[in-house]
Structures are given as structure tokens and as C-alpha cells.
Amino acid sequence: MINISEVMETNKMIEREHLDVRTITMGISLLDCADADLNECCRKIHDKIYRLANNLVHTGDEIARQFGIPIVNKRISITPVSIVGSSCCKSSDDYVTICRTLDQVAQEVGVNFIGGFSAIVSKGMTRNDEMLIRAIPKALAQTERICASVVVGSTKTGINMDAVSLMGEVIKATARETSDRDSLGCAKLVVLCNAPDDNPFMAGAFHGVSEAEAVINVGVSGPGVVKHALQQMDERGLANFETLCETIKRTAFKITRVGQLVAQEAAKRLHVPFGIIDLSLAPTPAIGDSVADILKCIGVEQPGAPGTTAALALLNDQVKKGGVMASSYVGGLSGAFIPVSEDQGMIDAVEAGALAIEKLEAMTCVCSVGLDMIAIPGNTSAHTIAGIIADESAIGMVNQKTTAVRVIPVVGKSVGDTVEFGGLLGHAPVMAVNPFACSRFVSRTGRIPAPIHSFKN
Amino acid sequence: MNNQRAIITVVGKDTIGIIAKVCTYLADSGINILDISQTIVQDFFNMMMIVDFSKTDKEFDQIADELDVVGANTGVQIKCQLEDIFDKMHRI
Numbered sequence: 001m002i003n004i005s006e007v008m009e010t011n012k013m014i015e016r017e018h019l020d021v022r023t024i025t026m027g028i029s030l031l032d033c034a035d036a037d038l039n040e041c042c043r044k045i046h047d048k049i050y051r052l053a054n055n056l057v058h059t060g061d062e063i064a065r066q067f068g069i070p071i072v073n074k075r076i077s078i079t080p081v082s083i084v085g086s087s088c089c090k091s092s093d094d095y096v097t098i099c100r101t102l103d104q105v106a107q108e109v110g111v112n113f114i115g116g117f118s119a120i121v122s123k124g125m126t127r128n129d130e131m132l133i134r135a136i137p138k139a140l141a142q143t144e145r146i147c148a149s150v151v152v153g154s155t156k157t158g159i160n161m162d163a164v165s166l167m168g169e170v171i172k173a174t175a176r177e178t179s180d181r182d183s184l185g186c187a188k189l190v191v192l193c194n195a196p197d198d199n200p201f202m203a204g205a206f207h208g209v210s211e212a213e214a215v216i217n218v219g220v221s222g223p224g225v226v227k228h229a230l231q232q233m234d235e236r237g238l239a240n241f242e243t244l245c246e247t248i249k250r251t252a253f254k255i256t257r258v259g260q261l262v263a264q265e266a267a268k269r270l271h272v273p274f275g276i277i278d279l280s281l282a283p284t285p286a287i288g289d290s291v292a293d294i295l296k297c298i299g300v301e302q303p304g305a306p307g308t309t310a311a312l313a314l315l316n317d318q319v320k321k322g323g324v325m326a327s328s329y330v331g332g333l334s335g336a337f338i339p340v341s342e343d344q345g346m347i348d349a350v351e352a353g354a355l356a357i358e359k360l361e362a363m364t365c366v367c368s369v370g371l372d373m374i375a376i377p378g379n380t381s382a383h384t385i386a387g388i389i390a391d392e393s394a395i396g397m398v399n400q401k402t403t404a405v406r407v408i409p410v411v412g413k414s415v416g417d418t419v420e421f422g423g424l425l426g427h428a429p430v431m432a433v434n435p436f437a438c439s440r441f442v443s444r445t446g447r448i449p450a451p452i453h454s455f456k457n
Numbered sequence: 458m459n460n461q462r463a464i465i466t467v468v469g470k471d472t473i474g475i476i477a478k479v480c481t482y483l484a485d486s487g488i489n490i491l492d493i494s495q496t497i498v499q500d501f502f503n504m505m506m507i508v509d510f511s512k513t514d515k516e517f518d519q520i521a522d523e524l525d526v527v528g529a530n531t532g533v534q535i536k537c538q539l540e541d542i543f544d545k546m547h548r549i
Binding site: 002008009065066067068069254257258260261 | 492504
């Protein structure tokens, strides 16, 4: 039987260490909503999402109350819209119309985001893929709760450099369209390489075509819990790596078990099968809920100091090792997130001059997911952004992992300024970008071939 | 409620009659107590009860709300959570 110290430990994690379930994301297939008529397609999309997800928020809140664990977000991911709209959309504006329908139904069912205004173009773009991509700036400017993502490469296909180059322009255009809101649109737009089909975390969530009709995916969190466990561990003196790894693993196990419980309950109550648990440590701007703080506990003065990449690699691996045993199905991104604006410790490191984009890029080699929520000067060129995307995609492609870029070229801001996004998106200092050009490189058309899968020395 | 077990935790400054008040409420609501443990840490009262909801006709939310009121009247914080969350976290 459960004893009092175990109960107190769990409740301490929830009350003082920010343990929460970050998101319950319902994946919904919209493949059967395709129609030759745009209005009919929109109606079908609206009705299907409403029918399946109308109880999502209520059920999430009920589980949170009964188990006493906060469930921060209730969200939806959908089949990439470029596919759903391919028979009815004749122009980018048609895709914007679908996006507005999605925004409306998101509001009606009460979720804060729907992810899946997406196109998967890792090898080539169809006409419709391109229309959707070109619709993104307008679509994100005219809606509130929609997240867009574009998959530009994979280990199996290589990198579609035409799409990379186009995304440089699209990110700039999105920043311009939302310039009155500190270019907020770009915070809802992510460019991915090797994107998983079952990721519950925004902005890169979509319901892949390999998925079932509907599933429940859950993203757990708890950087604060790991941090406290490490602090406690070191109270008895500087622990060795074995103890360090063991502590992270144990904590990750406990955190993930809560996620597994919530996922199973949600699946049961919503009559939708359980998909996966995403083991990512996702920070929030709240003090103490920070991956950067864990790195500091492991022993670097600031994230960015030498040793940071190794510390992060260790953290990421131990979280997976602990989490994998706690859940039957693990998927999504599963790793430590290192967004800048959403993590107070990362913001501090940037402001202290400890952390630059180049070091962040190195860190993305060993963790999920990529250059995330980084504000860059508004005058950064589309070519330079395309170069950043190409670099990050190459890391993902070669290392067979998911990588992503979510940068915000904030119109009218330059290095030294700060941008306020509000809520979970936090605030960010504008970071310097390498000023040298890569125009000739990204202007070449075609694609970078897939890497060789043998001779791995 | 169907056959479900919950954990009630009571935390606050120690005063006379905390257990009595909580138990009276549970008895009046038809909730069976299966186990109680209690400690005092630096003048702070910590109690945990494992209870069985199967005989009560009250809904979980109502019980949680009413326990809040009992807690407020006694100057302690009372939380009610389904047992599964602790079981899952601490047992393999």
C-alpha cells in the first residue's frame, strides 16, 4: 500500500517543482474530409474535428482535478493540410480559407492550438504543397490558434533545397505579416527534418498519414523535478556520473509514469486509442521550470560553457532510458527541449553572453529538437535564414534524428533588443547571426542527396 | 462513484480536532477509511488517508469541493486525489 512519504513526494513535485502533463494532443486524420469543393471540404473538416474533440478540454480538466495533476494544454494535431486540401485548393488563398475554418473550430472546442497546417516536401513539392507553403504568412497572420510546419528533409530522402530556400522567404514574409505583434507568426511556424508522425508538441505537431483515425498522444514535462532531484543528490557532496545518471533516470521514470496514466485515462474516457508518450523535458518561462537550470546543476556555470553539449547529451539519454521503461509506447520527439524564449535559464545565458546560436546548433546534435524560439535581427536575409535551416537539416539528416528551426526575424529589432511573446512562448533577447553570406549556396536549385547509410566511420 | 480508492492528504498547522473533523465529514458522506498515517513535522500536521468511495453516492468533484470547505474551516489544506497517480509513480 502507498505510504505517506510517497504521497508527500508526489505532491511536492506537483506543488513546488512544476510537475505537470504538458499536453494531451488528439491526433485526428482528415484524409476522409478531402472534397472537390472547398466549402464542402471545410464543412467536413469542421464537423469531424468538432465531433471527435468536443470533449477533449472537459476530459482533460476532469482528469487533472481527479488526479491532482495539472494538464497545461489540450491540443489537436491533424493530417497535413496540403494533402487534405489537394483536390479543392486552386490557390494559396484557398488554403488560407481552410486555415480560418481550423481556427474557428479550435476556438469552438476550446483547444489552444491545432497543429498540421503542414506540408511534407522532403524530396519534392507538389503544386499544392507549394500553394500551402506560400499561404503560410497570410494564414498565420489571420488566425490565432493554428501552427504550421514544413518538413524539408529526411535521412532517407536528403534535403529539398528548393523548399529550404522557399522557407527562408516564407519565414521573412510571416515576420512581416505579423510585424505589429513582434513577428509572432514565426513562433507558430517550424521547419523540420525527419519529423515524426506522432509528435504531440507544437508547433511541429501533425497527424502523419501512417497514423490511425484518431489517437491520444501525451507530452509530459518536469525539468523542475529533475533539477530538484539533482540538487538533493549533491547535498551529500559532488556525486559521480553513475549516481548522476541514476538520479535522472529514476526521476524521468516517475514523471513518465504520470504521463502514461493520464494518457490511458484520456484514451479511455474519450474512446480514442492511446498512441504514444513523448518523453521530452519541456521547459516553460516559469522560474525553476528550466532545462538550462538542470545543465547548471550538472555542473556548467551557464549553458554555452564548454561541457554543455556533453552534459546535455547525458541528460537527454538518461531521460530516455528512464522514460522508456515507464511507458509501453514512446514516440514523438522524446528528448530535452532547448528553446530560448521559453526557458528563463536560456534567456539568462544569452543575456550573460554565454550562449550563441553556434553553440545552440552544436547542442541540437545531441538533443531534440533544434534551433527553437530564437529571435534574430529583423534585417536577417531570407538567404541567411535558409542557410540556418540547411545547416540544421543536415545535422538531422546525417544523425538520423529530428531537427527543426523556429527562428523569429523580428521586424524592426536588432541585437540587444528584447521581444515579448507572452504566455508559454515567453520573451527573448534578439541574438546575433553570423553576418557572412550564403546566397550562392542556397540559390542553387535541386536537392542535397541522401547520405550514405553504410561505412559509418 | 464506482469502486475507486482515493488518497486524502491534510497539511497545515497542528490544532485540536483536525482528524475528528475530517473523519466526521467522511462518515457522514458514506466514505470508508482504509488506512490513516499521520506525522508532525516542525509543528506542521501531515496526514494521509486511503479511502474507499464505493459506498458514497456523491460525485468526486463534490467531495473534493466539500473537503476544501472542511479544510478552510479548520485552517488546513485538504487534497483529494485518485490513488492511481501514486501507485503508478511509485510501484512498478
